[in-house]
Amino acid sequence: MTYIQLTYSDLILPALLVLMDGALSLALHLKLERQLAVATVRMVVQLVLVGYVLTFLFAAVSPVWTALAAVIMVLFASREIVVRQKRRMLGFGTYGLGAGCTLLAAGTVTMFSLLTQLHPEPWYHPRYALPLLGMILGNTMTGVSLGLDVLTTGLVRERAAVEACLALGGTRYQALLPVMRDALRSGFMPTINGMAAIGLVSLPGMMTGQILAGVEPIDAVKYQLLIMFLIAGGTGLGTLAAVMGAGRLLTDHRHRLRLDRIATETSG
Amino acid sequence: MLTVSKLTRLHICVSFELKDGECIALQGPSGVGKSLLLRAIADLDPNEGAVTLDGTLRETVPAPLWRKQVTYLAAEPGWWADTVQEHFAAWDNAMPLVVRLGLPPSCGTWPIQRLSTGEKQRLGLARALMLQSRVLLLDEPTSALDATSTAIVESIIAERVSCGTGVIWSTHDTAQAHRVGSRLFVMGSDGRIEEHQI
Numbered sequence: 001m002t003y004i005q006l007t008y009s010d011l012i013l014p015a016l017l018v019l020m021d022g023a024l025s026l027a028l029h030l031k032l033e034r035q036l037a038v039a040t041v042r043m044v045v046q047l048v049l050v051g052y053v054l055t056f057l058f059a060a061v062s063p064v065w066t067a068l069a070a071v072i073m074v075l076f077a078s079r080e081i082v083v084r085q086k087r088r089m090l091g092f093g094t095y096g097l098g099a100g101c102t103l104l105a106a107g108t109v110t111m112f113s114l115l116t117q118l119h120p121e122p123w124y125h126p127r128y129a130l131p132l133l134g135m136i137l138g139n140t141m142t143g144v145s146l147g148l149d150v151l152t153t154g155l156v157r158e159r160a161a162v163e164a165c166l167a168l169g170g171t172r173y174q175a176l177l178p179v180m181r182d183a184l185r186s187g188f189m190p191t192i193n194g195m196a197a198i199g200l201v202s203l204p205g206m207m208t209g210q211i212l213a214g215v216e217p218i219d220a221v222k223y224q225l226l227i228m229f230l231i232a233g234g235t236g237l238g239t240l241a242a243v244m245g246a247g248r249l250l251t252d253h254r255h256r257l258r259l260d261r262i263a264t265e266t267s268g
Numbered sequence: 269m270l271t272v273s274k275l276t277r278l279h280i281c282v283s284f285e286l287k288d289g290e291c292i293a294l295q296g297p298s299g300v301g302k303s304l305l306l307r308a309i310a311d312l313d314p315n316e317g318a319v320t321l322d323g324t325l326r327e328t329v330p331a332p333l334w335r336k337q338v339t340y341l342a343a344e345p346g347w348w349a350d351t352v353q354e355h356f357a358a359w360d361n362a363m364p365l366v367v368r369l370g371l372p373p374s375c376g377t378w379p380i381q382r383l384s385t386g387e388k389q390r391l392g393l394a395r396a397l398m399l400q401s402r403v404l405l406l407d408e409p410t411s412a413l414d415a416t417s418t419a420i421v422e423s424i425i426a427e428r429v430s431c432g433t434g435v436i437w438s439t440h441d442t443a444q445a446h447r448v449g450s451r452l453f454v455m456g457s458d459g460r461i462e463e464h465q466i
Contacts, residue, residue: 160346164392167310168399169336178348254311255331 003213057126066126070133074103077141084145087152088263093249097242101144105238106136109230117226135206135227136234139191143235144242147187151246152262154179162257172251180243187239191232198228270309270338270403270434275317277301277308279459283317286403291425291435293449295442300455302438303343306405309436310340321402339401343408345392347380355395365394368424370417385412393421403434410444422448 018040025032057065078099088094110133114120120128155162158179165175198204203211206227210220252258270286280301286292296302308315311331319326319338326334353359353376363373369390383391389412396404406425410418425448429435439445445452446466453461 158346158348160342160344161348162346163312164342164346165348166332167312167335167340167342168396169332169339171332175348252314253331254314256312256314258314 054126054130057130061122061125063122063124066124066129069126069130070107073130073134073137074099074106077102077106077137080141081145081148085149085152087149087156089148089152089246089249090261090263091249093246093261097245097249098141098144098148101238101242101245102137102140104241105144105234105236106133106140108237109136109234112233113226113230131206132227132230136230139194139231140234140238142190143187143239146190147183147239147243148246150186151179151183151243152250154182155250155257156259156262159257159259166255166257170255172247172255172257175255175257176247176251180247183243184239187243188236191235195228195232198224204228269322271318271320271323272309273318273320275305275308275315275319277304277313277315280305280308281317281459282461284453284461284463286434286436288402288432288434289429290451291429291437291449292451292453293445294436294438294453294455294461295440295445296455297457298440300457301459302455303407305455305461306340306407306436306438309403310335310338310405312340336399337401338403338405339396339399340405341392341396341407341409343389343411344385345388345395347388350379352376352378352380352383352391355391356398358398362394362398365397365424366391369394369420386414386417389413390417390421393424397424397428401433404428404436406435406437408438408440411440418444 018036022033022036024030025036053069057069078095081098081102082088082095089097110129113132114123114129118128118132155176162175162179166172204224204227207220207224210223211217215223250258250261269288272285273283275282278301282305284292294302294305304313307313309319311319311326311334321329321334321337326338329337347355349355356362356376359376363376366375367373371387371390375387375391380388389409393406393409404425409425410421413421422444425435425437435448437445437448439448449466452464452466454464455461
C-alpha cells in the first residue's frame with residue numbers, strides 16, 4: 001500500500017481557504033468569523049489530539065485503554081443526544097437512557113463485526129475496534145436522538161389521543177404505539193436515505209480514505225458495505241431500545257402517561 | 269358501588285359513595301379541579317387514597333381493566349387514528365348508537381380532521397358507551413352540543429343509569445345538573461365537595 005504522506009506545512013495552503021471564508025464573512029457582515037475561528041481551532045486541536053491518542057492506543061494494544069477510549073466516546077455521544085433534544089426527560093432519562101442505548105447497540109454491533117468478520121489479533125485491537133465503534137456510534141447517536149425527540153414531542157402534542165386510548169382501557173403500549181411508530185420511522189430514516197443515496201451523490205468518507213491510502217476501490221467498497229450493514233443494524237437496535245425505553249419511562253405501572261417526567265424548558 | 273375514600277390529587281381531597289344506578293351531578297367554577305377529580309378516580313394521574321368498586325380495591329385490578337369498568341370521558345375526546353371507525357372495536361355494533369346520536373351511518377369512514385367539535389363529542393361518547401362500563405365519569409359531555417343533541421345524550425345516559433350504571437356528570441349548566449342528577453355535588457376552590465339538595 002502506498003500513499004502520499006502529508007506534512008503539517010502541506011496544510012498551510014489549504015487552511016488559507018478557511019481564512020477566505022472568514023474574509024467573506026467580514027466583507028458581507030455575516031458575523032460568522034468568530035464562530036468560524038472557534039470551530040477551526042477546535043477542529044485542529046481535537047483532531048491532532050485524537051491522532052496522538054490513537055498513536056498511543058495502537059502502540060499499547062491494551063484492553064483497558066481501549067475500553068476507556070470507547071467509554072469516553074459513548075459519553076460524548078450521550079451528551080450530544082441530550083443536547084439535540086427539544087424536550088429533555090428528567091432523572092435517568094436525561095443521560096442514562098441515551099448512553100445506555102448507544103452503548104448497547106453500537107457496542108454489540110462492533111463486537112459482532114470484530115468477532116465474526118474481521119478477526120483482528122487480539123480481537124479488541126484499537127486499530128479496528130475504535131474506528132468501527134466511532135462510525136457506528138455517530139450514526140446510532142443520530143437515530144437515537146431523532147427517535148427520542150419525535151417521541152417526546154409527539155407525546156406532548158398527542159396527549160389527548162394517548163389518554164383517550166388509556167381511558168378506554170388500552171394498555172400503555174397500545175396507547176403509545178402510534179407515536180412510537182413515528183419516532184422509530186424518524187430514527188431509521190437518515191440511515192435508509194443514506195444507504196439509498198450512497199455512491200451516487202457522494203463517496204463515503206471512509207471509502208475515500210481507503211482509496212487515497214492506496215486500497216483497490218473494490219476492496220474499499222467491501223469495507224464500506226460492511227460498515228453500512230453495521231450502521232443499519234446499530235441504528236435499528238439503538239433507536240428501538242431508546243424509543244421503547246423512553247416509552248416505558250414516560251408511563252408508569254398503572255398505565256398512566258407521565259408527561260411530568262419531561263422537563264418543561266426547551267434548550268437552544 | 270363505587271367508594272371513594274380520601275382521594276387526594278394536588279389540592280383535591282374527597283370521600284363519597286356512588287351507588288349503582290345513581291347519577292351524581294358535579295358542579296363548580298372552572299379550574300376548580302372537577303376534571304382532575306374524575307381523572308383521578310379513573311387512575312389517569314398519580315393520586316392517593318382508596319377507591320373501590322364493589323369492595324375491590326383499584327390497585328388490585330390491572331389499570332386497563334379498571335378503566336374499562338370505571339371509564340372517564342374527556343370534554344374534548346382524543347383520536348389516535350385517521351378515520352372514525354378505527355376508534356371502535358366493533359363499528360357495526362356501535363352503529364345504532366351512533367345513528368341515535370344524530371350522525372349518519374356513513375360517518376365511519378369520515379376522516380377525524382373533518383369532524384366538528386360537536387360530532388367529536390358525540391362520537392367520543394358513543395365510543396366510551398360501547399365499553400358497557402359499570403361507572404361513567406362524564407366531563408361536560410354536552411358542552412359542544414345543541415339542545416336537541418343534548419336531550420338525546422341525556423336520555424341515553426338516563427337509560428344506562430336505570431340499567432344500573434353509576435354516573436358522575438360534570439356540568440356548568442345548573443338546569444342540566446338538576447335534570448340528570450339524583451344527587452348534586454358542588455366543588456369549592458379548596459378542593460372539597462359539598463352535597464347540595466336537588
